[in-house]
Amino acid sequence: MSGRAPEGATRATAPFSAHEWLIAWRFLRARRAEGGVSAIVWYALAGIALAVGTLIVVMAVMVGFREEFTSRVLGAEGHVSVYPVTRWENGRAERALRDAGALAARIARIEGVTHVAPVVEAQLLASHGQRNAGVIARGMRLEDLRALPWIARPEAAAGALDDVTGKSVAIGEGVARELGVRVGDELALILPNGLATPFGLAPKQGIFRVAYIFRIGRADVDRTRLYMPLETAQDFFNRGDAADLIEAQVARPHELGSRKAPGALDGAIQAAVGAEGVVWTWKDANGAFLSALDMERATMFMILSMVVLIAALNIVSGLVMLVRNKRRDIGVLRTIGLSQGAVMRVFFLCGAGVGVAGTAIGVALGVLFVIYIDPIFDLVNGALGGGVWDPQVRVLSRFPAELRLWDVSRAAGLALTLSFLVTLGPARRAARLDPVEALRDE
Template sequence: MSDAAGDRDTDRGRDRGRGGSAPFAPHEWQIAWRYMRARRREGGISVIVWYALVGIALAVGTLIVVMAVMVGFRAEFTDRILGAEGHARIYPIPVVQDDGRRVSAIDDYDALAERIAAVPGVIRAAPMIEAQVLVSRGSANSGAVVRGMRISDLQDLPYVAHPELSEGSLEDLTHGIALGEGVARELGAYVGDMITMILPGGQATPFGMAPKIKTFELVYVFRVGRADVDRSRVYMTFEAAQDYFNKGDTADQVEALMAHPDLLGSRANPTEADAALIRAAGHNRVLWTWKDANGAFLSALDVERAVMFMILSLVVVIAALNIISGLVMLVKNKGRDIGILRTMGLTQGAVMRIFFLCGAGIGTLGTAIGVGLGILFVIYIDPIFDVVNFLAGGGIWNPEIRMLTEFPAELRWQDVAASAGLALALSYGITLFPARRAARLDPVEALRYE
């Protein structure tokens, strides 16, 4: 029989002799706690333990904060998208006329809207006219996208009817137009001012096509919180848009609002909800969903969040590796104690569990502190960010670039659990190696020079 096998048999015999002491017995916890308490002559170990503790806490807290910010950014951006426009649009396929002109119009827009509204899951369907124009006031000019919609349909868009900031009343749209805050600011316009709208090539004259120029009163200014909307969007009534853009009794498209917009797919990955809308739309119709318009950006956010989690996980790994350094030095300094405990009857398994408790205690305490710090940071992220922005002189958060006016953060408990679980798994797994080394320490060799 080998010496190792003999040691295992001896350990089992000692366990039976003590009546089969259960793993993680109170005396093992007590010894582990005593080993973790720093002494002056073991200050090096204490410093490494504190490094490991602080490192894990900061790594876990950072991981939670970053995940919360990225989830909040995606949720806020999606909410702004879904709150400022419809979730799906039905376009007609353009038809080439005999004179070479491409005509894209819906004659039966009310009937089409009724068919779309009858599809399960659709809250509202409304005809719409959309075109690009030049708006001006005095010497100020700005390009804009005009959408002609009925007032009742506009009131169903949360961020248009109830925006972050507004001036005037949407009910007055029957005798004027509405501008996004960015457009109004660029023109220096306020409610009650007259805005000139110019449509290139919108009016036929004996000398050919000429720009169509008409003046409207500004009756409503709104701020959605998306820079691309606030700096380009103009609303007018559906009937006024038909008249101004020479549409006759037609519409450009029908917009649908869904109860569950996430059920919609894209042209590359259509869903059953897409198929139902296409069937209701009929032939010569094209479906364009909010995921088609913003899917690439949202997919990039999802990929970025997954990559950031993997990258920051490496930070947790590096922090957890400090536990090995601390435990290796602890085992080296406690060699004499291990030898004495073994000669007193402590088994290899008990020694391994003692040092495992030391490392696991560091990982657990560091993870708990990191979770607390991360949650508190996310809860108070707005005042913290305000202080950082103030100290930096402002300008860190540019809404025109990020398309959001506020710093978003959304705490999800599954992300907290994933961060904490990763840190605990790494801490416990890494602790096994030095703990096993301590258990295999030969008591004779440990006491040879004592």
């Protein structure tokens, strides 16, 4: 018995063979007068490109916001704060760490803790000439201030941090602007209820010289923060040798937990502190804001995913029109031996090609927009007369954006998946077209 196929039998070909790609390319390339791709498909390509580009830009901005905010939080304050528990002495509530030096030494011995600083803190009224401003004054040692990256190396600075000694202070740029002071000027600091008199407590006042002005780009710090030497603050705030809190910096701040879900390191710090204080991490202090950013990022991805889906659905309309225009060609191809599967693959390649091209263009546009977001934003800000970005309202002083391969891959993968899925319906419809009916209609 001969193993040869009968003469005239259709020989099966591998899926997505060269001739299927060639036919799909000719269909896409054909002019509209020849029954080629309708304008709807080009709209679909443009829609997918814009949707993917927008999704990449939004995700990059959301990530940039979170990372920039986290960086400035971790660089301007301690990662872990230890606050004293309230004690009652002689009928008065006492909140101070009396043996702060020994407690700080115990915390410093914990593996993973890189720096420990005792801090005294109070709310003061700063005055210069006819101007006044409320400030949060912190007393810290000079070496502890140098350990804060955004204080030692801020966005902009005037004066020298090493000059913050004795009766000299460091202030945020917002405080300096509100008071109208420069480096070398003197300002008066007033501590309410800081001086005991026979008639009760009275305000306590001191004159200090401005030695250092910094801008870290966080409006809540730049507009309110004032630093002075620890010994000077303890004397001015009537703290003696006590501290109001202890701040610790750790090697891996992102591994810290919160009060609801403590991590290993902050748990070890709490064990070292014992009943003397309460541990409060940077996640506790900023958890609500960070959670809101994460929720907003997830929500924006879902919303923009629907935009990508709507753009991909335009491929369906375009392919339906293409199938209608190519009925005669489909009939001829089926008559000369092209199988149903091959016809389906041809039109799948047409729709998928539009999706791939739109996704590639969208990825390029999104990445380029993020890379050049600063000059683009400056151009928009200038065109609108400035004031589009107010740091006092938006906390940060610049418009952040950070590209991540995962986000770009998610956006591209989403667009490609939706494009491939919506293409299956029209492609299957084209494959099921009866060639006899197609040629009879012609």
